[in-house]
Amino acid sequence: MSTVQVERLDPASPGFDDAVRAWHGVYEAACRYGRASRATTWSLDHLRGGVTSDRPDLARHAYVARVDGEVVGGGMLSLPRLDNLTTANPDVWVPVEQRRRGIGRAVHTAMVADAVAQGRTVLQAGVHQGPGEQGEDLGGPGFAAALGYEVALVELQSRVDLPLDLVRLDALAAAAAPHHAAYTLRSWEGPVPEDLVASYVELDAVVDVEAPSGDLEIEPLHADVDVWRHKEREAAAQGRRNVSTAAVAPDGDVVALTELWANDHEPARLHQWSTIVRRDHRGHRLGLATKVANQRLAQERFPEARQVVTWNAESNAHMLAVNVDLGFRVVERTCSVQLRLG
Template identity: 45%
Template structure:
């Protein structure tokens, strides 16, 4: 027992009943926090993510029950430990079903997950908290933000979730492409579905591994990633098992190296929605409208392949004014916020 009457144990990822209840607590908490703006992993997607190990991240789930060790599942926790880079870091999440919030369960679960991470040798703890857009940049009034602060986490970066509802009209895409074209005549664009093409993979990795430090980070500490080709292919297999298809566009310089890219992911378990993943332009190739160009080309591809998708969601740091401007020109509108919180735990004795 920890703190309240919450019993916490590690999730058995092959226990279908408990896994479904664990997922249900997470999904209900996110719905309560941001309503229809929630970007929720579906149960089948999360089962693959937790059951199919990948070499880049060690994953642990935690189940919070009331009424004893076999009682009702009311809380869900997660700890992710990077294995190739950021080796002192842990990514933590805690969720409490809205019917059971306000009883100390969130604190009890947070203590358990944090202690688990620290015992594993992780000292830099990071968590993400989502809240409604009207709760401002600091999450005033958000129970999740209040819990993070009560545990000593500091808000290091605020992201804004934006969503595109419906298709981008073809004439809008045509106009934006025409506007960008004169600025990137020395580059070639390639839009495609599925895994990263073999001929692009190495240079794409060299660029993508820097995304987490090249994008605005605020006060969040991060190291560049060290994903290699074998890990990339493993990750792509994982994505395919989740029922997701990737839609990517790359910009290539005169040597054929990837200098910009963007990716959209769409899954079979929530066919109405898609996720805008990373977009990046190499720092030596900025100023050529490549960010706009790859996103326009990718949306054109995606809309041709998935004409019935109703929405595409993305996150940008509030300070990332360039990418926000690109997204807004495409029609994305703000719908919620997310705070990235972090704390460093001192070494013990």
């Protein structure tokens, strides 16, 4: 086989547009193999916007692997800039017909070199457990193990079909209401309201560390309103729209939140993102209450949506129980894997 050449794409280079289209093509092929109904892939505009973004909190680098000039693989390396400064998140993509040729390992080697140059000592990635929908070997767990990664957390992908029955939502809301009478539920579409944004951002910053995280080495995100507003603008530019619900305590602080996101390239599917209840306000069924209110708003704002997809740690029994109440079913297991460098 000819030599594998790996290049980090430069958004300022004349050939970037053509290269990024080929890069997105190998991403789509790799992610959909064996997972046609379970894959949740991003559009070209979405991923292109990510690697050209000037977000102050996160850098994303795109890589392509070529053999004899043909793009045969690729990947993306995400580098936090304001927190978690010892970690990096690599994704490696190789279409099945190109596997076992050293392409994925070459892409990973290039990413490791860049991560080390940035002072990173821990790599964290996600791999889908198999088999595929037709018995395919998805490849990810074996590839990660061969590179020395260890499983740090197991997550479950769950889905529910829409629209949810409004009578059922009413019943769930009524059952939760007596437990959170002291709190106000606020729902909206788009950016977080100005009077809530400071405490909203502070709470969102601890989502990853408050949820079960297994053996992952993670720390809270940097909580900054200006950075948050920058992320909102990027999301809008990528064609992403959201509805959010917060529980507000009597002192005006956001103490619970949840978000649902729609994407212009895939209007039939919503993504459930951050859901958290502040530790000192748990026990009031705020997780269920906010999710029910947010789902109701989502069905009003996104009537074309036919499914919600979400991920939770397998050990997060409470949130999984809330999902069951809403009708979610588990469709896939994903492993977060971790590699300590050096």
